[in-house]
Amino acid sequence: MVSPVLFDPSNSSDEGCCPDESLFAIYHSTQASSATQNFIGALPIELLLAIFTHLYRSSRRLTHSGETWGLDNPLSSLFPYAPAAVCSMWRSVLSLVPEFWTRVVIRVDSQRTQSRDIRRYFKWSRNLHLDVIITRHRDEFEGDDKKEKSNVLKATRELVRHIERCRSIRFNVMYSSSLPSILHHFHQKKAPHLQTLKLKCKVDDGGSPPLKLVHWSFDAPDLRHLYLDARNFFDVCVDRNNWLKRLSNLHSLSISRYRHISKRGIDLYKLLRAIGESPSVECLELKDLHFSRVRPWTALNDIILDLVSMNLEDLSGDVFSEIIGFVDSGPVATRISRCAINACRFSLISYRVAFHDLSADQDLMVPLTHWRGRTLSLVNCACFHDDFLRDMMDGGLHDQSFACKAAKELYIVNCMNFSPGLLKTMVLKRRKIARRCLFWTHDQETLNWTFPIVAPITLISVEGGPVLSKKDRRWFEENLQSFHWDEEVLDSQFEGPGDSDTDI
Known part of the structure; x- marks a missing residue:
């Protein structure tokens, strides 16, 4: 009140x-x-x-x-x-x-917030804790803005004067060169209440050479969510200044935006080693990164990624494969968007797997053949088609090696290249084989058990799918515990329950 x-x-x-x-x-x-x-x-x-x-x-x-x-x-x-x-x-x-x-919103686009107004907002909040957002209007992320860097710099100077009161700080700008340098702007600052720090940009346009500080420090003991562009991450989280080691409460980490402006990329193994040295990171996101090498010069046995959830976006095939190989225990959820998966040498081990925006030339079975998870989501994936369904239902006459043998739930969004009839056949065949188990019953408790040969499909949800006949709809409704089918293609991108918060 x-x-x-x-x-x-x-x-x-x-x-x-x-x-x-x-x-x-x-x-x-x-x-x-x-x-x-x-x-x-x-x-x-x-x-x-x-x-x-x-x-x-x-x-x-x-x-x-x-x-x-x-x-x-x-x-x-x-x-x-x-x-x-x-x-x-x-x-x-x-x-x-x-x-x-207590929510200070600073615009750095064509309608930028004036410095005098920024100072008023901080003043009017008195001594209360703050959530600070430095952003552009969502309609102003196109074109060219030569003033963005100076606008962000002015806003950052006002921000750091009050950083001790901040609970969250979010930058959402167009260029990586506009983002503040944690190494410079936050050096020797204390943020005892800071829980979220996000530095997001749409385009990597390079940046200034990093400063060389031997004893860099930024005290944020309660930080839980860290979202950095790759340049800031390598400035403060790799080698001597591995800031992650000091963030004992850090829960989620995101690293994004490094394009090969030159031929040189970032070092994948330095990045993975720094993440592995974090005492508490459980949720990892890697987006739109270009690496200089994707094979170690020597055997690397000391990098272990123990994660609860993982989100990989816009990564090359070799990089995707290497990252999957370093995941030690099975994350509860893995989301893969616009990655090349055909070169993957390892099988996914997550309980829930979601693929987003995969092209038709990708083969879903490469990382899924030996997958033992329960929930599979496919969103805007042209590579989801009848051949995939045939692989899910055909273990051969004397072969019990079903692909995706433990899968029980399918979420299919904006995928049109499959046949409802073949989906029904797959569900029916897996169901018949599962019924041979001695403990088969229709109650929910039994269906949650692990089936030795192949699990029955118990849930199907389709949004933006092919036309389903009334007869097939009735069959699905009678033979599945949960069923939904909508033929209208979704306009907005599907968001799962584990997605990160939406920025303005």
Whole structure:
């Protein structure tokens, strides 16, 4: 609940926020004539505060770690910035409540936030903890912006003055060269409350040569989520300055964006070794990275990746294969997007596997033949077709080596190159073989057991699939525990339950 004392207009001291009169003087002046009775500024301050408090609460969301700001609203409707832009009266009332300003949003695009406004936002939040977002409007990530770097630099200078109050810091910009340098801008800073640090860019356009600091330090003992571009990661997390070793509470790590502007790439094994030395990382994401070598010069037996979830995007085949080979225990979930999988020399071992946006020339069976997981998701995958279904249902007359033998759940999104009839045949054959087990029953507890030869398919969900006949639909509904089939192709990209939060 917002404290009533914060509604006292005497608490406001920002000279650029409102005229010399107090808020209540402004209010009473609007009541002077009947002509102004319908003017929006004539609303009683108590009513305005009630409305703004409702908007504040509706902008928040509950998570497993408590209440926080939502991150999925467009900039144009973001609280408190949208109502603050209506008039000086509204902005003055909003400035009285520090809780309203604990999400500091700074634009660095064509409508960049002015430095004086940034300073106001930090001031109005008083001494409360902050969530800071330095971003572009989602419609302004195309074209060329030569001013972005200087805009981000100005915002970063204001940010670091208040970094001790920050709970989360998110950069979402166009160029890697615009991102701040952790080695430089955060050196010798302390952020005792920082839990999330994300440095995201759309394009790797290079960057300035890193500084050489022998005793670099950035104290963030409570950091749990770290998202870095590759250059910042190698500056502070590899070799002498492996910052990851000091982040004992770090849960999730993302490294992204390194293109071969020159022929030289980054070292895959230095990257994997640094990750392996982290005491607590469970969730790993590697996106759009170019490596200089994909085979070690010597045998590497000391790199072990013990993960709960893994997300790999836009990686070459050799790199994908090497990373899979270093995963020691089976992650609960693995997501693979736009990677070359045909060269993979290892089988996936995750409980849940999701493939996104794979081209028709990829062979899903390369990493899946000996897969023993339960849940398989296929999203926008042209390589999912009838041959894959035949592999799932044909163990041969005297062969019990079924592909994907433990799979029980199939999620298929925007895939059109398969036959519903063959899918039905596959489900039926696996079901018949599974029924031969002595403990087969129809109850849920039994279906959760491990089947020695092949597991029955118990769930199928199709979004954006081929036409399904009424007869086949009825058969699926009668023979599966859970079934859904929608033939309409989805416009938005499918997001699974384990996906990362959405940035503005």
